[in-house]
Amino acid sequence: MKRELAWLDRVIFAFAAFFFIAPLIAAAEYSVRGYGNKGHTFANYSWIIHQLGFSAALWTSLRISIITILIVLVLVVPTVVYVHLGGHRYRRLLEIVCLLPIVIPVVSLAIGAQVAMPKNLQSTSYELCFFYVVVALPYVYRSLDIGLQSVALSTLVEASQSLGADWFKTLTMVIIPAIRSSTTGALFITFALSLGEYTLAVLLHFHTFPTWATNISQENIYGSIAISVTTLGGAWILLIFVAFLPRIKSLFARKERVA
Amino acid sequence: MEIHGSTVEFRNVKRTFGTVKALNDFSLTIKPGELVTLLGPSGCGKTTALRILAGIDKDHEGVVEIDGKDMSAVPANKRNIGMVFQAYSLFPNMTATENVAYGLRVRGVDSHKREARARELLELVGLNTQGDRRPTQLSGGQQQRVALARALAIEPSVLLLDEPLSALDAQVRAQLREEIRRIQSTIGISTLFVTHDQEEAMAISDRVGVMNKGVLEQIDEPGKLYNKPKTSFVAGFVGLTNYIPAVMETKSSVIVLNQVVDISDHSVDAKKGEEVRALVRPEELQVEKASEGAVVITKSFLGPITRLGIDAGTPELIYAEVTSKEAKKFDTGDNVKISIHSDSVMVEYA
Amino acid sequence: MVIADELAAPTRTTGGSGSSRLSIKFDRSVLGLLPIFLFLGYFLLYPIASIISSSIHDNKHHLTLSLYGNLFSGNYRTAFTGSFKLAFYSMIVSGIAGAIICWAVVKTNGIVRTITSSAAGVLANTGGVPLAFMFIAAFGQEGLITKLLLNVFHWDLYGGSFDLYNFWGILLVYCFFQVPLMVIIFTPALENLRVEWVEANESLGGSKSQYFRHVLIPVLLPSFISACLLLFASAFSAFATAAAMSNGSIPLVPLFIGNLVNGNVIAGQENQGDAMAMGMVIVSLFVIAAYLLLLRVTRKR
Numbered sequence: 067m068k069r070e071l072a073w074l075d076r077v078i079f080a081f082a083a084f085f086f087i088a089p090l091i092a093a094a095e096y097s098v099r100g101y102g103n104k105g106h107t108f109a110n111y112s113w114i115i116h117q118l119g120f121s122a123a124l125w126t127s128l129r130i131s132i133i134t135i136l137i138v139l140v141l142v143v144p145t146v147v148y149v150h151l152g153g154h155r156y157r158r159l160l161e162i163v164c165l166l167p168i169v170i171p172v173v174s175l176a177i178g179a180q181v182a183m184p185k186n187l188q189s190t191s192y193e194l195c196f197f198y199v200v201v202a203l204p205y206v207y208r209s210l211d212i213g214l215q216s217v218a219l220s221t222l223v224e225a226s227q228s229l230g231a232d233w234f235k236t237l238t239m240v241i242i243p244a245i246r247s248s249t250t251g252a253l254f255i256t257f258a259l260s261l262g263e264y265t266l267a268v269l270l271h272f273h274t275f276p277t278w279a280t281n282i283s284q285e286n287i288y289g290s291i292a293i294s295v296t297t298l299g300g301a302w303i304l305l306i307f308v309a310f311l312p313r314i315k316s317l318f319a320r321k322e323r324v325a
Numbered sequence: 326m327e328i329h330g331s332t333v334e335f336r337n338v339k340r341t342f343g344t345v346k347a348l349n350d351f352s353l354t355i356k357p358g359e360l361v362t363l364l365g366p367s368g369c370g371k372t373t374a375l376r377i378l379a380g381i382d383k384d385h386e387g388v389v390e391i392d393g394k395d396m397s398a399v400p401a402n403k404r405n406i407g408m409v410f411q412a413y414s415l416f417p418n419m420t421a422t423e424n425v426a427y428g429l430r431v432r433g434v435d436s437h438k439r440e441a442r443a444r445e446l447l448e449l450v451g452l453n454t455q456g457d458r459r460p461t462q463l464s465g466g467q468q469q470r471v472a473l474a475r476a477l478a479i480e481p482s483v484l485l486l487d488e489p490l491s492a493l494d495a496q497v498r499a500q501l502r503e504e505i506r507r508i509q510s511t512i513g514i515s516t517l518f519v520t521h522d523q524e525e526a527m528a529i530s531d532r533v534g535v536m537n538k539g540v541l542e543q544i545d546e547p548g549k550l551y552n553k554p555k556t557s558f559v560a561g562f563v564g565l566t567n568y569i570p571a572v573m574e575t576k577s578s579v580i581v582l583n584q585v586v587d588i589s590d591h592s593v594d595a596k597k598g599e600e601v602r603a604l605v606r607p608e609e610l611q612v613e614k615a616s617e618g619a620v621v622i623t624k625s626f627l628g629p630i631t632r633l634g635i636d637a638g639t640p641e642l643i644y645a646e647v648t649s650k651e652a653k654k655f656d657t658g659d660n661v662k663i664s665i666h667s668d669s670v671m672v673e674y675a
Numbered sequence: 676m677v678i679a680d681e682l683a684a685p686t687r688t689t690g691g692s693g694s695s696r697l698s699i700k701f702d703r704s705v706l707g708l709l710p711i712f713l714f715l716g717y718f719l720l721y722p723i724a725s726i727i728s729s730s731i732h733d734n735k736h737h738l739t740l741s742l743y744g745n746l747f748s749g750n751y752r753t754a755f756t757g758s759f760k761l762a763f764y765s766m767i768v769s770g771i772a773g774a775i776i777c778w779a780v781v782k783t784n785g786i787v788r789t790i791t792s793s794a795a796g797v798l799a800n801t802g803g804v805p806l807a808f809m810f811i812a813a814f815g816q817e818g819l820i821t822k823l824l825l826n827v828f829h830w831d832l833y834g835g836s837f838d839l840y841n842f843w844g845i846l847l848v849y850c851f852f853q854v855p856l857m858v859i860i861f862t863p864a865l866e867n868l869r870v871e872w873v874e875a876n877e878s879l880g881g882s883k884s885q886y887f888r889h890v891l892i893p894v895l896l897p898s899f900i901s902a903c904l905l906l907f908a909s910a911f912s913a914f915a916t917a918a919a920m921s922n923g924s925i926p927l928v929p930l931f932i933g934n935l936v937n938g939n940v941i942a943g944q945e946n947q948g949d950a951m952a953m954g955m956v957i958v959s960l961f962v963i964a965a966y967l968l969l970l971r972v973t974r975k976r
Contacts, residue, residue, distance in 0.1 A: 092813035178722025
């Protein structure tokens with residue numbers, strides 16, 4: 067296959083770009099419409115913030131997301147690193163286990179949660195945190211695994227030990243710096259997932275930001291759209307930024323090397 | 326299986342990629358049944374020439390003929406050429422037999438005939454038991470044998486090999502190149518072989534063409550190429566060469582290592598006393614023990630011969646080769662005297 | 676949430692340190708697995724076990740498979756049929772559209788490639804409520820795109836049978852995240868196509884269509900089908916988007932379950948809902964199993 071882009075490819079790209087960008091632009095336009103379709107204004111955005119329950123819902127979601135990433139940090143990250151340093155056989159087993167949640171539809175998990183979980187757990191919104199960890203697990207595992215493999219952690223640890231470092235030194239000076247970037251990525255994915263998760267929250271009757279946003283759509287559709295645009299636009303910008311981060315980093319690194 | 330050997334001719338072929346001249350006025354004739362190798366560093370144009378002959382590369386000036394027929398109007402899939410690629414060219418969804426039979430299949434040969442033919446060829450390359458295996462189940466060497474069988478199945482007029490051994494282990498490489506040569510000369514098919522490995526080129530070719538930056542610097546039998554290189558690039562690329570600082574004595578002789586030696590070529594125009602470099606092969610140097618003078622710095626055992634790296638006051642070590650038996654006399658740190666045992670040397674500007 | 680592009684590129688375990696070198700660690704690392712096993716055991720397996728258990732008991736706590744039997748008739752059957760239909764159409768449309776885009780993407784590199792792959796990643800994970808509202812804004816009766824199509828192309832979107840809230844509307848929305856997902860999953864398969872195969876085909880005398888028939892299609896088909904299976908599973912399980920958009924008119928299993936949860940149904944039927952939920956798990960299991968099987972076939976090549 068020739069490696070140059072034929073006109074057909076450009077057409078394909080143009081179509082694709084249109085189909086995916088147009089809705090967001092349209093929604094953005096919609097969100098700045100004045101009431102009754104007259105004129106354009108940012109009033110809808112300020113309206114959201116002043117609604118009853120906005121800050122409560124947002125705070126709830128933030129709280130849940132923070133607890134979720136803490137659980138991931140304390141439970142999942144050490145496990146993956148530990149097993150990675152250990153043996154081949156168990157790494158495969160952990161991989162299978164961590165990919166298991168993909169098979170279970172979130173709806174079914176929600177139903178199961180309702181049936182299985184004790185009432186006292188169900189009364190606090192923290193129940194969601196545990197399930198969000200389950201749902202995020204495959205993504206977290208993959209992010210960590212790719213990072214660990216590219217760093218060849220076990221080799222680094224052996225090198226460190228052969229040079230005479232004890233376990234604490236190896237941990238702080240070798241392991242933690244090595245896993246920093248992949249851990250950050252994994253936590254980021256978890257945070258984004260927790261903030262935007264709707265299914266579990268609504269089926270278990272919790273009031274998080276996504277459920278609140280859906281509810282107020284009954285009152286003011288423009289407001290909900292404003293929220294959606296913000297959420298989507300923000301997520302897109304952040305994710306694209308993360309994707310371009312390595313390029314930006316190498317740009318700075320090159321400058322340093324030249325200097 | 327015998328094939329009528331074809332004549333291949335390149336005439337003044339030029340190929341540029343943007344501003345880079347991949348091939349510059351390239352002319353070459355391959356005689357019927359001959360195995361010609363194009364040898365050179367990456368980017369020298371050898372693969373470009375091969376791809377132009379195959380018809381895969383179509384934007385070129387100049388003429389390419391097979392048996393006197395101009396190929397410019399003939400598309401790649403009608404040229405009846407067999408091609409073996411460096412790697413990955415076997416179709417992964419087919420067994421070895423199916424791969425070999427593929428060329429026959431697209432020509433409409435019925436399945437019995439083509440299977441029989443495929444088995445015949447697999448036997449020729451020594452893989453008659455592996456016919457039902459898929460490419461991923463075969464080793465690198467085996468895959469290349471299948472690729473060779475596949476190329477020969479269509480009874481091509483010319484065989485093209487694009488660095489077929491470069492991706493293989495050293496031992497497999499040596500073995501397979503002998504086999505390729507054996508099959509090629511038995512069948513009598515005109516062959517163009519491309520490689521950057523000079524040992525490979527010299528071992529199996531009828532003639533070797535050394536290329537550099539799109540230009541064919543010299544084409545000759547391997548022995549002539551080695552002993553009578555026409556340019557310093559060829560001298561440097563083929564075999565090991567020492568570049569020793571020397572001083573012109575007369576128009577046709579030079580003082581090197583305190584010896585006066587004739588110059589073999591006259592491409593250098595220099596006056597007496599001018600500084601130049603002499604190109605001397607390691608085996609042209611004789612090494613004797615001495616009480617003072619040059620010092621042996623390194624000693625590398627290479628099997629039948631040993632290579633000595635000697636510091637004779639020149640900017641780089643001078644490498645001499647002696648039989649390993651003789652090399653027992655010398656140790657690192659010993660003083661030696663080097664002398665040139667050759668009628669003449671090549672010379673280039675310093 | 677969309678089924679992970681995780682399955683698209685399963686993590687491969689390359690050779691790690693031999694177990695003999697860190698022999699003390701080797702035994703202890705089993706213990707290392709314990710916390711997460713317990714965690715998943717309680718928060719994943721236990722809920723699922725619970726609904727398995729409740730779905731095989733009727734109101735009088737007798738063991739029975741009747742609840743599953745009910746899924747094959749009446750509203751339940753309609754819901755399952757609806758979900759299958761949606762997932763299937765979504766799979767076909769997104770599979771083909773995604774493959775076409777892939778084919779163009781594979782030819783790019785450098786900055787265009789980075790943009791397209793990160794865009795695909797972002798779009799594939801766009802789902803749920805924001806996505807639904809975005810489409811409502813864009814394609815609704817007062818939407819910008821609707822107006823644009825009307826004024827510029829004289830195409831009245833709502834003149835015909837189109838309705839954002841009916842089957843085809845939801846299909847359109849699903850394509851928004853399914854197509855990028857397809858691009859993500861399928862690009863590696865296209866990248867594995869070697870240019871040597873095209874050239875070998877040419878040198879052996881084959882035409883372009885022979886290459887397609889004998890090499891390209893056979894090589895790509897397993898990867899294409901397995902990618903489609905992932906799309907199917909993802910579309911089948913999706914809840915949030917459908918919930919935000921549906922006005923109850925479209926029969927889908929997740930929505931049905933949602934209704935049961937909200938009490939829009941006769942009491943004493945909770946176990947039926949559990950059977951439905953397990954039904955979803957079973958379908959998902961089948962699809963993923965088929966996917967893994969196909970994956971092994973392609974890996975063997």
